[in-house]
Amino acid sequence: MKLLVRLIHESKPIIAQVVKDTGVLINVDRARSDAHEGEEALVDVPDESCILVSERMRSLGAEVRILEEGIRHDEEECVDCGACISICPKKVFSFDKDWKLQVETKKCILCGRCIISCPHAALSLSY
Amino acid sequence: MEKSIDEINRRIRDGSARVVTADEMPDIVSELGEEGALREVDVVTTGTFGAMCSSGAFLNFGHAEPPIKMERIWLNDVEAYGGIAAVDTYIGATNKSVTRMESYGGAHVIEDFISGKAIELRAQSSGSDCYPRRSITTELRLEDLNQAIMVNPRNAYQRYDAAVNTSEDTLYTYMGTLLPHNANVTFSGAGTLNPICNDPNLRLIGSGVPILLGGAQGMVIGEGTQHSSAGSFATLMTTADMADMNTDFLRAAIMHRYGPTLYLGVGIPLPVLDIETVRRTAVQDSDIMVSIRDYGVPSRSRPVISQVSYAELKSGTIELNNEEIKTSSLSSFRRAKMVANTLKRWVEDGQMTLCLPTRYIDTSKQAKPMRETRKVILVQEIMQRKVVTIKEGQDITEAARKLLRGETNHLPVLNEQGRLTGVITTFDIAKAVARPERKVRVQDIMTRNVITTQADEPIDIAAQKLDHHRISALPVVDAQNQCIAILHASDLGKLFKPGGGRP
Ligand code: SF4
């Protein structure tokens, strides 16, 4: 399960703290630091530890949003061109043997790069 | 052995014609041999599905009461051509909506008509004795129109060069998103299924030949615009009735920062008349080569980086300078195959018979570049030669003073040799002052990655740089990277003096 973690003010190493406290391994997919919005990180945690980890993070002052899914793919709009394939840094997109687009949403880190590269507005973020 | 077109049509009519799609031909020929394939196969169907920007439709709305001769016309706020009287127009696929520039255009009007939606028509006229009405606004559906005839000046390119970007910035082009430093390659075209690739000498494809266009039965009008058969870049002009089209084979699209375009399915059934047809339709992806061009160079003659085949491009990665690069198709091979399969069904069911061209297309033609009679305006004509600069080692308070004194908010920064190494803006200084750790020298706070222009660069390219990077000035450098002048975004305004137009 992916969690979007936002630290509004000062940045403490909360991810390390949460790993220590809960013993759950957390995978950081992407992290961004921005002077105005504080720090934001997208992390991946095992589904069964999702509640435990997010509660602990909240108690340390972070805003946590649980993201149900990765990039959203609209099959109706998609024409299976493949323009998105070479754009994605995580190889989320590929063709099957009939040249139909396959989307492995589990690999998605929600970087958003593919969205503007799809000529058919078939890709969007759900959060 | 040869077969006549009549013989093939007779078989189509009695349901005994053997029809295959073009991608099946290589295997059939290697199994049965050329003679065997000629005996066995009667029709080969082709198909392509991709962005075909040069597309549009003639529409006739019927007369209003009182009648109007429409001179300016908008369909869902997309302007259509008003130069053909009185209730006729041509809507082009790439025209942008005046209200929704980034998300809607002529292609969307066409798709919306085809999917049965109502479209708002607005028109204006200067009025005349025979057409007194000055304006009209109404909502129309496709069924309300007398005619909606798609006529596409340039479709079904034989092949199309692939694109790469050696520059440092992401580019958004009609070839899709091109990542910096050769990080991806984009291409377009169906390769083995492409209609003209299966008949490169245009022996079978020409005026009057039946086709699938946007899901409708249509025909080839003749050569397309920019047709360049001699360079293996032949194109076709095509037509079909929009009322018979469907969205499986026609989709509006937006190329980010380029604009609207129309994705179209086009396919042509080819009668297998002789050995030459067999040989040509046995073409494979590995036989069709294209150049990879560098879109990082904003010129008509974009440098060729390498040559590749469609087989390599379709494999998902190609090798360039010993590196593996991911490829992206912009056209859809899956839908191209759907086009070829639909044509196959039409011919098998006897819904479409074939014919030979009533007029042949010239295969010796080569497209020319534009003849330009006015010279292109260069940066040197409007750049400011008096440029205030600063040295790397100077104090930022000195930079602040210069910025305050001058009319500029960009100070080019020079090193000891006088070469440009950075740029400093009022914003950089404000940032530096706001930060707790006091940085005092220009080189500590300057922007090092400077976007520059040259005196002999066309002004429109410099303007695009300003636009793309959202900046307001460009230092002008010479071959030694000496800063010789500066070009401000505000200087571009000089080109559009009221009344004067462009010089
Ligand atoms: S959002 Fe980023 S990681 Fe996810 S599919 Fe798009 S490009 Fe790939």
Ligand code: SF4
């Ligand atoms: S770019 Fe868009 S339309 Fe093309 S395959 Fe990807 S999701 Fe589908």
